[in-house]
Amino acid sequence: MFARFLLSAAVLGLGTGAALAEQVTITLLGVGDVYNFEEEDGRGGFARLNAVARAERAANPNTLYLFDGDMLSPSLMSGFDKGQNTIDLTNIVPFDLAVPGNHEFDFGPENFFEKMKASKYPWAAINITNADGSAIEGLGGVMMKEVAGLKVALIPVAQDTSPQVSSTGDLKFLPTVKTAIAAAEQAIEDGADLVVGVVQTDMVNDRALLASHAFDVILSGDDHSYATAYDGVTAYVETSVDGQFLNPVDLKIDISEKDGKRVIKWTPEFRFIDTADVQPDPETQAMVDKLAAGLDETLxxxxxxxxxxxxxxxxxxxxxxxxxxxxxxxxxxxxxxxxxxxxxxxxxxxxxxxxxxxxxxxxxxxxxxxxxxxxxxxxxxxxxxxxxxxxxxxxxxxxxxxxxxxxxxxxxxxxxxxxxxxxxxxxxxxxxxxxxxxxxxxxxxxxxxxxxxxxxxxxxxxxxxxxxxxxxxxxxxxxxxxxxxxxxxxxxxxxxxxx
Structure with missing residues (x-):
């Protein structure tokens, strides 16, 4: 935490003697709690979500597309395929990182492991281990990505109450808040320029994470609501449900040098997207239509x-x-x-x-x-x-x-x-x-x-x-x-x- 304070002090101390070297924009698009493959009342669903993700990446190559939990279940289709439809649909436009939510374990841990292997993107959570504390094969931890010449630490954290609300077997879940903050502070020690929490947890824990000021940005799922906040240190997005309302965050970053040291200063710009105004992605819509036709006949x-x-x-x-x-x-x-x-x-x-x-x-x-x-x-x-x-x-x-x-x-x-x-x-x-x-x-x-x-x-x-x-x-x-x-x-x- 002390190192985090020094960085903040350096940013606040940026003066006229610093030479501006570069301005970059990093876009963070977070989404979570996406269950239903179809739209609802002309809003949400995977076809619109994938369309937005494609558009954001096309508009800014420095975009990170991040999933903060819950898609394998519950849904009408998941009762038949245990969530495989959500993997197939998100594989069309893969995430940069996905965090398992509690509903990823509704059909047991083995089903989640199978779906994780079928994904064309990495899953990660720093607070889930096997019963003996060993790492789970295929489940990553903190991801350090270089974006626009900056080191961005992605801190993936799951909900520690998952064993009480889902079928997690003998998996071990470490405390959400404590584990997340410790990892964020370590990321700063390891040279991260930006620290982004990708978390699946409730708003009580969100507030604790915000108050820690260990993160630059927090993208959170679980509450099925939409919210944004910025307290001058940490930007925050609660990522809605079923991709109905999306909020890309553009980090406007000034990279300069002072006294031989690089200084980074950024401000967030929140953009609101009502997916009712989004044209569905054609490739995804074709898969959605096929899934819907099969369900209609049976159900x-x-x-x-x-x-x-x-x-x-x-x-x-x-x-x-x-x-x-x-x-x-x-x-x-x-x-x-x-x-x-x-x-x-x-x-x-x-x-x-x-x-x-x-x-x-x-x-x-x-x-x-x-x-x-x-x-x-x-x-x-x-x-x-x-x-x-x-x-x-x-x-x-x-x-x-x-x-x-x-x-x-x-x-x-x-x-x-x-x-x-x-x-x-x-x-x-x-x-x-x-x-x-x-x-x-x-x-x-x-x-x-x-x-x-x-x-x-x-x-x-x-x-x-x-x-x-x-x-x-x-x-x-x-x-x-x-x-x-x-x-x-x-x-x-x-x-x-x-x-």
Whole structure:
């Protein structure tokens, strides 16, 4: 950090005695959280993203195109190909560097390793190792690139909470912020002229990275939002979602010499691109059209009708009883014969509503359940069911994906109470939950393995193992096809006390 301060002091001390030698522009184009191969409402998608990347490189050869996490999943297509479509589409206009997001591990680490090998660009993350701390083959670290005669250090950092929200196996994740700052400071020691953080992490960590002033630029994904900032030391971009809004940053750099030493001074210029105004890249669009045609044939099949309105909006499935949540949980329980079913709201993804009378298709269900999770039945005592429900509402005020949609039971909770002491009035059918009684509980394999904080589900007798269970999406489709018409209602399964 001391070396970083000396550089800043030298920049600020640039005086009239310095002879201006050169002016260059380096463009940084960051993108993250790109899941869907197609546009949405005429905006985003890989064809428009690739068009922008091509145009930026054509306009300025000193352009770095950087990916800050999350594309292999979740999406409708990834339920079939485990994210290969995103690799094929990004290989058309390769990144200079890609950082794995937590969703790169939704289908397990082996799938990510396969997709990494299929990529025509390098993947890197300085804070992911094998369980024994050794480096992962093919996954790089800090990348020092020479651009316009300058040494640009790219610091690739993944989200350290990935093991809690994805299927990372036994991979080890070091602390995001601490590891990133240490690497940035080391890059300065190693002679970097510019330090760029390419990070997949939430805004809380982003603020900590910004406050460190260890970086010149931070490009961050994960939050699905668009933001820019500059505090006079560090420029920052939160890179939107699905390539809908892009923000190339042009670093206007003066390179001069003073007292025999090179002095670098730069200012950022943020440019806003609404991809609704971008003509799709023809080569990419041809691949997109082929993918879409294949999906339409398979997924356009109608499987039933909903007699009531369905709601899978993110704020609903992560904070209250939802008709879509009830439908999914009911299907899991009906297809397995379990006493209870729990579905984490974060696994319900389409973020939309359906009118009463809507015809439901395979596409609808796979859009809601894109992760490829398997329905598993475990037998656990009521005390663990209580623990699972406490976990479900432990972060409800944050809109966390662990919030549970349920079937076969009802409960109440007090969000104002201390986490772990919020749940009460649990009824299984018409009978109060018995802490010592064994119940069969249908869940998805992700939360059974402790995902989203569901450690309470572990240790039970597995009635249906993952290798023999059906996909959750298949269970729901089969249930709707069997019923013909479904009519889920919000009926008081989950009650928030004080309302």
């Amino acid at each position: 356009g099949v109608e499987i039933g009708t909903t007699e009531t309105a369905l709601d899978s909006r993110r704020n609903v499935v992560r904070g209250e009883e939802s008709t879509m949540g009830n439908l999914i949980a009911d299907a899991m329980r009906a297809q397995t014969g379990a006493d209870i079913a729990l579905m984490n709201g974060g696994g319900i993804r389409a973020d939309r509503t359906y009118d009463a009378g809507a015809k439901l298709t395979r596409r609808d269900i796979l859009s809601e359940l894109p992760f490829g999770n398997v329905t598993v039945v475990t037998e656990i005592p009521g005390s663990q069911v209580l623990g699972a429900l406490e976990n479900a509402v432990s972060q409800v005020e944050k809109g966390a994906g662990r919030f549970a949609q349920v079937s076969g039971l009802t409960f109440a909770y007090d969000a104002a109470a201390e986490p772990g002491k919020r749940v009460s009035e649990i009824m299984v059918g018409d009978v109060p939950l018995d802490a010592d009684k064994l119940y069969t509980v249908a869940v998805n394999d992700y939360i059974l393995g402790g995902g989203d904080g569901y450690a309470a589900l572990g240790g039970g007798r597995i009635v249906t193992e993952g290798v023999t269970g059906a996909l959750v999406a298949n269970d729901v489709m089969a249930y709707i096809e069997k019923m013909g018409n479904v009519a889920p209602k919000v009926e008081g399964r989950i009650r928030k006390l004080g309302q």
